[in-house]
Amino acid sequence: MSTEHKQLEAMNGCVHYWISRNCNPNAKCILFTHGLTANHTMFEKQVEYFKESYTVITWDVPLHGLSRPYKNFSYENTAKELKAILDNERIIKVILVGMSMGGYPSQEFAYRYPKKVDRMVMLDTTPFGLKYYSKTDLWWLKQVAPLGKWFTDHMLRESMAKSVSKTDYSYKKMKEMLNPLSKAEIIQQMDIAYGKFAKENKDVHFDFPVLLLLGDKDTTGKVKQYNKAWAKETGYPLHLIQHAAHFSNGDNPEQVNLEIEHFIQGKDSYDI
Structure with a gap:
């Protein structure tokens, strides 16, 4: 199954995406959205696994990867770009998988176009919802970028790669x-x-x-605490990815892939 690189000229910039279209016209479509400072290759182990049975789309979120430069970034605009991609490919319904920051365009899209969503997997991300975040939480979010300026270029990259990974693969990929x-x-x-x-x-x-998926060794911010609160508030199942940090789909792609596949098939769990 070959992967085709495409691009859409949007009002705020050019958006790049990749599609592996399954020859079965009834095949479901999975759309993967990557995390902050990453790009579509973050899901290479998922694309390889799912493309034989599903139509698979990955993309470079605006401001990331090849989708730069991009003006007027907002999650509303990312949701609109996602819809444009699906419309361009004539895809009626989609399974969303959002990793870390990628959970925000996914949730925004689901909020705006709920009838286009079959189901959604949230991977090491955090919820939309005013109840989850204190004023202090939001203040700290705004400090991430200013704190990053104090690092040297080398230290910043090293600390980011090490903090999200448990395996050599994830570290090198980041x-x-x-x-x-x-x-x-x-x-x-x-x-x-x-x-x-x-x-x-x-x-x-x-x-x-x-479905909420979370690396059992994820120590990024308060991601673990937010996921527990999210699952408690909504009743969404929360499954821990074993031996995985924040980049859990790179650290343990085998379990992540099985979790996603069984969720799509409507199964509650599986034997690891």
């Missing part, structure tokens, strides 16, 4: 994705992504199935 970015671009992405989340966060409700 370094690889950071490599094309200047320190200034990394800081800009942090500043805009976290700043926009604080402004665009809202209470949401989803009627389709949602």
Whole structure:
């Protein structure tokens, strides 16, 4: 199954995406959205696994990867870009998988276009919802970018790659994705992504199935605490990915892939 690289000329910039279209016209579509300072290659182990049975789309979120430069970044605009991609490919319904920051465009899309979502997997991300975040939480989000400026370029990349990974693969992949970015671009992405989340966060409700996946060694911010609160508030199942940090789909792709596949098939669990 070959992967085709495409691009859409949007009002605010050119958006790049990759599609592996399954020859079965009834095959479901999975759309993967990557995390902050990353790009579509973050899901290479998922694309390889799922493309034989599903149509698979990955993309470079605006301001990231090849989707740079991009003006007027917002999660509302990322949701609109996602819809444009699906419309361009004539895809009626989609399974969303959002990793870390990628959970925000996914949730925004699901909020705006709920009838286009079959189900959603939230991977090491945090919820939309005003109840989850204190004023202190939101204040700290705004400090991430300013704190990053105190690091040297080398230290910033090293600390980011090490903090999200438990395996050599994830560490090297994160370094690889950071490599094309200047320190200034990394800081800009942090500043805009976290700043926009604080402004665009809202209470949401989803009627389709949602699965929460979390690396059991994820120590990024308060991601673990937020996921526990999210699962308690909504009743969404929360499954821990074994021996995995924040980049859990790189640290333990075998379990993540099985979790996603069994969720799509409507199975509650599986034997690891």
